Amino acid sequence: MDQERRKTIVKEIEHWQRSKLLPDQYCDFLLNLYLDEGQARTPVTFAGRAAVVVKAASVKQWLLTFGLFSLICFVVLYFNEFHPLLQIALSITGVLVLLSIGQKYRERNESVGLGLIGTGMLLMLGAGLYILQLHELLAWGWQAGLLGLCSICWIAFGIGARIPLLHLCGWMASFLVYAWLLSNNTESPRWFEIQLYWLPASFVFGWCSWFFHRWSRSVASILFVAAALAWFMPELYCAVFMKEQIGLQLQLMIKIIAGGATLFSLRKQWIAWVA
Template sequence: MDQQRGKVIVQEIEYWQKSKLLPDHYCDFLLNLYAEQADQSKPSNRLTGRAAEAARSASGKQWLFAIVFFSLICFVVLHFNAFHPLLQIGVTAVGFVLLLWYGQRMRRKNEAAGIAVIGMDMLGLLGMGIYILHQHDDNSWSSKALLLAGCALLWICYGIGARLSLLHLAGWVVLILLYAWVLARRDVEPPWYEIQLYWVPMTFVFAWFSWFIQRWSRPVAAVLFIIGCFIWFMPELYSTMFVEDRAWPQLIMFAKIAIGGGLLFGLRKQWIAWVA
């Protein structure tokens, strides 16, 4: 039924009901009947309904493009291992950019879905990099470290540019863990005070950058402040994982909890203004 015609009929029935030209139960029955018909005539808002409507209204050229595109994806997936390494990197980069563009476009309609697509795309890039290295028997530490550092820098830059604080935070966490991995490769086990010197000064550097950047971007300042707090306890985490003597790290950790809590309480008016 035509929607305009249905609206006219519904208005007439409502007029009959107000004017007492028909009993109320007859009017209610007719209103429910025409309301159901109007709902059935409306296009479905579900995903399957929209997909079916798009498939029905698609032209022959669009169908041909979809078939060719799907065939190309199948060809790339089936023969990816036979490609030259540069071609594998190029295909991965093109797929990454296309999926990133799609996720950013989806964010305008659905923020959560768009962020999920972007997150899977970032993890997929890291996974494909590891897969390509493994396929070509490049298991060297330097290659893996370079891949992790590149992905982390990409996450930081894109997280800042796209205002994705979680992605920005993940990039810094990966760099911090990579730095711990570099320290762990040393042959000599450092004493406890040397481990503190490797990490604690960076806490104050990140805190200063958080204060400096907060005038331009509060989300970026908040991420830097969180990373600074995380690095404050990294010496103890590092000692737990890579150092045999674990008595000193436990005592230092409790002392740093007390010192850090006191600093946060005493300077709460300042740092809350940076990140809030």
């Protein structure tokens, strides 16, 4: 049999084994048929591949690994003793490293890459909150500013890297910041005032969804979802921040009916934006 054809068949069998399409015993039997005598078999599992990499590592690679591990331990143990600017710089460096590695891994394994990117974004928020708490910057404005900065980064990176879920999380975080600002700068607003705080944003997001759909359907879809969330944010704001919730259920029912009727009447337009 042709050598290239044999390699193709072996790769296909290994793919079946990784995907659990066939039992391991049957895959092993097929591999023994198509592998040349004495040819080393490529491990299929993560542990097997890791064992091969560790076994083939040079002294330089071992020293580099232990040096990097020691550096990470040193930073974690003495992080509180560093200057605030150094703490911020180290946090940003960690975030950028995770994001860059995650982007590279997405080409080979989408789930692993997205996991690393998500870890980097959570590190951005978690490290920021920890630094604020460490230096006793506990006022709501600091935390709202940090969350607003994170939301901008999530939106920008989500659009640039084409990660719709991260893009949506950015808008949800920005809604939380806006609600935080309203709760700390308004005193007992009336129900119609709360509606006026949020409904214009819903219409703006809906218009942006229409405007951007000609360039990016994924961005238009997220903006459309953000418009739907902003449509119901007045009721959510009342449920979380307001003590008196008179008529909240009635408002929610009216909004559901009005929103459903609007979506039904304009279904030919908005489906074309997001489909």
